[in-house]
Amino acid sequence: MWLKPTTTEKIAFAFLTIAITTVVAFVFLILYYITANGIGAISIDFLTNVPLKRMTEGGIYPAIIGTLLLITGSMVVALPLGILAAIYLNEYAREGKLTWTIQMAISNLAGTPSVVFGLFGLALFVKYMGFGPSILSASLTLALLVLPIIIRASEEALATVPKGFREASLALGVTKWQTIRKVVLPIALPGIVTGAIISVGRVAGETAPILLTGAAFFLPRLPDSVSDQFMALPYHLFVLATSGTNIAKTRPIQYGTALVLLLIVLGLNLIAVAIRRHYRKKMKW
Amino acid sequence: MRMDGKFKEHAIETVLLSTSAVTVVILFLICIFLFGEGAALFNEISFFDFLSGKFWYPTSEPPQFGLLPLFLGTLIVTVGAICISVPLGVASAIFISEIASAKVAGMLKPFIEILAGVPSVVYGFFGLVVIIPNLQKLLNLPTGQTALAGSIMLGIMALPTIISISEDAISAVPSFIKEGSLALGATRWQTIHRVTVPAALSGISAAVMLGIGRAIGETMTVMMVTGNTAIIPGFPDGFLAPVRTMTATIALEMGEVPQGSDHYHALFVIGAMLFVITLLINLIAESIKRRYMFKVGS
Amino acid sequence: MTVKFEEGIETEIEVRDLNLWYSDNHALKNISIEIPEKCITAFIGPSGCGKSTFIRCLNRMNDLITNCRTEGKVLVKGENIYEKEVDVVNLRKRVGMVFQKPNPFPMSIYENIAYGPRIHGERNKKKLDQIVEETLRSAALWDEVSDRLNSPALDLSGGQQQRLCIARTLAVKPEIILLDEPCSALDPISTSKIEDLMMKLKNNYTIVIVTHNMQQAARVSDYTAYFLLGELIEFGTARQIFEMPREKSTEDYITGRFG
Numbered sequence: 001m002w003l004k005p006t007t008t009e010k011i012a013f014a015f016l017t018i019a020i021t022t023v024v025a026f027v028f029l030i031l032y033y034i035t036a037n038g039i040g041a042i043s044i045d046f047l048t049n050v051p052l053k054r055m056t057e058g059g060i061y062p063a064i065i066g067t068l069l070l071i072t073g074s075m076v077v078a079l080p081l082g083i084l085a086a087i088y089l090n091e092y093a094r095e096g097k098l099t100w101t102i103q104m105a106i107s108n109l110a111g112t113p114s115v116v117f118g119l120f121g122l123a124l125f126v127k128y129m130g131f132g133p134s135i136l137s138a139s140l141t142l143a144l145l146v147l148p149i150i151i152r153a154s155e156e157a158l159a160t161v162p163k164g165f166r167e168a169s170l171a172l173g174v175t176k177w178q179t180i181r182k183v184v185l186p187i188a189l190p191g192i193v194t195g196a197i198i199s200v201g202r203v204a205g206e207t208a209p210i211l212l213t214g215a216a217f218f219l220p221r222l223p224d225s226v227s228d229q230f231m232a233l234p235y236h237l238f239v240l241a242t243s244g245t246n247i248a249k250t251r252p253i254q255y256g257t258a259l260v261l262l263l264i265v266l267g268l269n270l271i272a273v274a275i276r277r278h279y280r281k282k283m284k285w
Numbered sequence: 286m287r288m289d290g291k292f293k294e295h296a297i298e299t300v301l302l303s304t305s306a307v308t309v310v311i312l313f314l315i316c317i318f319l320f321g322e323g324a325a326l327f328n329e330i331s332f333f334d335f336l337s338g339k340f341w342y343p344t345s346e347p348p349q350f351g352l353l354p355l356f357l358g359t360l361i362v363t364v365g366a367i368c369i370s371v372p373l374g375v376a377s378a379i380f381i382s383e384i385a386s387a388k389v390a391g392m393l394k395p396f397i398e399i400l401a402g403v404p405s406v407v408y409g410f411f412g413l414v415v416i417i418p419n420l421q422k423l424l425n426l427p428t429g430q431t432a433l434a435g436s437i438m439l440g441i442m443a444l445p446t447i448i449s450i451s452e453d454a455i456s457a458v459p460s461f462i463k464e465g466s467l468a469l470g471a472t473r474w475q476t477i478h479r480v481t482v483p484a485a486l487s488g489i490s491a492a493v494m495l496g497i498g499r500a501i502g503e504t505m506t507v508m509m510v511t512g513n514t515a516i517i518p519g520f521p522d523g524f525l526a527p528v529r530t531m532t533a534t535i536a537l538e539m540g541e542v543p544q545g546s547d548h549y550h551a552l553f554v555i556g557a558m559l560f561v562i563t564l565l566i567n568l569i570a571e572s573i574k575r576r577y578m579f580k581v582g583s
Numbered sequence: 584m585t586v587k588f589e590e591g592i593e594t595e596i597e598v599r600d601l602n603l604w605y606s607d608n609h610a611l612k613n614i615s616i617e618i619p620e621k622c623i624t625a626f627i628g629p630s631g632c633g634k635s636t637f638i639r640c641l642n643r644m645n646d647l648i649t650n651c652r653t654e655g656k657v658l659v660k661g662e663n664i665y666e667k668e669v670d671v672v673n674l675r676k677r678v679g680m681v682f683q684k685p686n687p688f689p690m691s692i693y694e695n696i697a698y699g700p701r702i703h704g705e706r707n708k709k710k711l712d713q714i715v716e717e718t719l720r721s722a723a724l725w726d727e728v729s730d731r732l733n734s735p736a737l738d739l740s741g742g743q744q745q746r747l748c749i750a751r752t753l754a755v756k757p758e759i760i761l762l763d764e765p766c767s768a769l770d771p772i773s774t775s776k777i778e779d780l781m782m783k784l785k786n787n788y789t790i791v792i793v794t795h796n797m798q799q800a801a802r803v804s805d806y807t808a809y810f811l812l813g814e815l816i817e818f819g820t821a822r823q824i825f826e827m828p829r830e831k832s833t834e835d836y837i838t839g840r841f842g
Contacts, residue, residue, distance in 0.1 A: 005471075005472045005474075005475055005672065005702065006472060006670075006672065008472075008474060008475075009472045009473060009474035009475070012474045012477075012478070013384060013474065015376065016376045016377075016379055016380040016384060017380065017384075019372070019373050019376030019377050019380065020376070020377045020380040020381070020385075020393065022373060023373060023377050023396065023397075023400070023444060023448075024393065024396050026400075026441060027396045027399050027400055030403065030407075030408075030411050031399070033411065033415060034407065034410075034411065081304055081307060084300070084301050084304040084305075085301070085304045085305035085307065085308065086305075087301055088298075088301035088302050088304060088305040089305055092298050092301060092302070093305075101309055102305050102306060102308060102309055104568075104571070105308040105309040105311075105312045106308050107567060107571055108312060108564055108567050108568070109308055109311060109312060110567075111495065111498050111502075111563050111564075111566065111567040111570075112315070112502070112560060112563055112564070113501070113502025113503070113504065113532060113559055113560075113563055114502065114504060115502070115504040115532045115535050115536055115556070115559070116315070116319070116502070116556050116559055116560050116563075117315075118535075118536075118539075119318075119319060119322075119535065119539075119552070119553060119556040120314070120315045120318055120319065122539070123318040123319070123321075123322050123553070124314065124318055127544065128318070144311055147307075147308065147311070148308070151305075151308070175290065175293075175294055176294060177293075177294055177297045198402075201402055204404070205402075205403075205404025205405065205406065205407070206404070206405075207404070207405065207406045207504075207505045208405075208504040208505055208532070208536050211536055211539075211540070212535075212536070212539050212540075234404055234406040234407075234505075235406075237406050237407070237410060238406050238409070238410075238505060238509070241409075241410050241413055241414075241509065242413075242508075242509055251414075254410065258407050258410050258411075261404060261406070261407060262403065262404075262407055265402055265403070265404055266399060266402055266403070269398060269399070269402040273395060273398065386649070387649070459686075461682055461684055461686040462686050462688060462689070464644065464647070464680075464682065464686065465682065465686040465687075465688065465748065465751075466688070466698070467644070467647070467675060468642065468644060468675055468679060468680035468682075468752070469675065469676065469679065469698065469699040469702070469751065469752065469755050470672050470673060470674075470675040470676025470677075470699070470702070470703065470755055471672070471698075471699075471702045472672050472702075475702045479698065479702065480688050480698075483689070483690070484688070484689045
């Protein structure tokens with residue numbers, strides 16, 4: 001018994017449609033569920049107060065600040081390093097063993113589990129270099145984690161700059177480095193910024209690495225220095241949802257925290273998408 | 286003067302080269318520190334006993350460090366995740382690149398990006414409050430915190446990787462090959478499943494490998510939904526029982542172990558194993574991708 | 584445009600007032616032509632003249648392009664292929680096409696030929712073996728590949744790949760074969776092999792070829808149509824077109840004054 005090819009096609013396309021609908025429906029479900037349950041918990045007080053009564057009441061202010069500090073700390077390290085590395089790979093590197101090794105290292109770093117980065121941060125920064133469990137250790141660990149993302153995004157952005165621009169500048173007797181700085185980088189900037197924003201979202205959402213390198217279970221004050229421990233949104237959500245003192249009672253706070261985290265991360269992604277669309281329209285050659 | 290300029294350009298290139306070489310150094314350091322911190326365990330027990338040990342009782346007296354329950358825990362959760370995400374992901378990729386109009390495809394892609402952007406702890410939280418109670422009710426289980434719950438969540442989380450890389454591979458199949466099939470009177474579906482997908486197969490396999498890597502390395506989500514019981518899971522009934530993965534073990538126990546203890550070293554060995562496993566998976570995916578690019582190019 | 588065909592030759596394809604737009608670009612303007620059966624009809628003209636667009640109308644390959652709109656009629660054996668109820672898939676089975684760039688599937692030689700018959704329901708292994716041999720022989724490729732049917736088609740040379748594509752088209756038993764600049768990516772030796780093949784095939788098939796190579800059109804075609812800027816300028820026997828064109832622009836083109 002064989003079906004007519006056109007009938008088979010209808011059945012197959014129906015299945016494919018079901019698959020993509022399932023995926024999209026799931027995205028709606030998770031966004032809707034977190035938003036609907038979390039929106040009630042969010043208020044000015046929630047965002048600006050410290051957690052109270054063993055984290056069963058109060059706000060998430062220190063966790064928000066902790067996350068912002070982590071973002072700043074990791075970006076200060078990862079951005080310059082990542083962009084310079086991408087410039088080398090796209091503008092200078094020649095085919096060869098060395099370039100191949102670097103490319104392989106980048107894709108393997110990108111595939112290394114975040115908890116392994118956490119262990120590495122613990123061994124290198126916390127213990128060996130003596131930074132202790134701290135913002136410094138956690139930021140450095142996260143910086144290494146997002147480095148491959150920044151390099152890949154910047155490389156891609158640089159690769160879209162048409163060769164003609166470089167040649168035009170070089171033909172005017174401008175040096176290679178000046179050409180890169182004055183001509184290539186400005187054109188690639190939107191793409192680089194997009195990559196940077198996406199990696200900020202990644203830093204904001206990562207939990208396993210900071211769990212091993214300095215995030216505090218509970219610290220109802222702001223950290224004093226980079227060598228202090230800290231609270232952070234994702235770890236705070238994890239603690240409240242799995243090992244808080246009263247998990248059932250603090251559900252609203254959990255939903256609120258999840259929503260704030262989701263808003264930050266997806267908001268950043270949205271900005272990245274907007275930048276990309278804006279410049280893609282503007283730049284046509 | 287000219288020599289100065291040349292010297293400066295050369296210096297800049299050297300600085301740039303060293304920044305990109307940092308990645309190699311990091312990879313190297315990860316190896317050194319993970320293996321270095323882990324090696325001390327093998328003064329106490331043999332590597333083989335560690336690999337084949339059936340019990341993970343790190344705090345009993347004497348402690349037992351057997352990797353098997355954790356490894357099999359990771360395996361069962363990952364296998365389940367792949368069973369969910371490969372059909373769903375490849376089907377979605379085919380839909381986006383071959384069936385949807387450019388406009389619809391443009392509307393669908395942001396959803397995949399959102400899926401990739403949601404933090405793992407939020408997935409874990411969603412699993413905890415939505416998937417687990419429903420699984421428990423639906424299947425009438427003593428607890429919803431099961432390997433299956435982990436598989437479902439990881440299956441979803443591996444989707445963006447699988448979809449976007451498969452889609453790239455499918456879109457890369459030259460349209461003149463598809464036209465050749467259509468011109469013979471093949472339907473679009475016959476063309477897709479007999480020509481386009483087979484031609485993109487190595488790219489799709491690479492996507493699946495990377496999806497597997499993602500699932501094996503995921504920590505927070507599995508830790509929040511699988512119940513974390515370190516016993517060897519049965520098959521297939523193990524899907525409906527709590528399970529403990531390698532990643533979850535590190536995250537759960539590292540906070541409470543004294544530095545320098547056997548337990549501490551054992552957790553580093555688990556980390557080193559994870560590192561090696563994901564490294565191998567990446568290398569395989571990379572070599573598959575390379576072969577496929579070569580093929581389309583020729 | 585009609586031409587008096589030789590005694591006993593019927594019209595295979597009749598096109599009436601065909602117009603085609605890519606978005607706002609009016610790419611084919613009021614084309615009317617009758618194409619004879621079991622002959623070789625060549626479309627010539629400078630690049631961008633619409634000859635390739637037109638040949639792709641004859642098996643509705645243009646349907647695959649978004650924003651492409653057609654008006655008018657194309658009758659194949661008297662049946663308008665642009666009617667709503669026409670089964671495009673079946674049409675393409677009857678009207679085969681060979682493309683400019685050889686496009687064998689990334690499969691073995693055998694699988695490339697067996698692909699078409701299989702999707703149209705042939706599952707008998709013996710029958711398939713027979714079809715593969717027959718069509719490879721018709722495409723003058725059998726002697727070169729009979730000992731390596733299971734090796735990848737992409738290992739063949741460009742000319743062999745193109746003959747394989749022709750064999751692949753023959754395997755679904757079409758009535759008409761459209762060739763869209765089939766030799767433009769090939770060397771002279773491969774080109775002459777394909778031309779010989781066309782001469783042989785025209786005994787059994789109606790052949791339409793688009794070519795930018797005028798010598799080729801003069802060598803192989805029985806009837807020739809000249810296109811310019813989306814219009815059909817002149818259509819006649821190859822002899823008439825190449826020896827005493829009626830239109831000035833046809834003459835300019837074939838004497839090499841432009842294009």
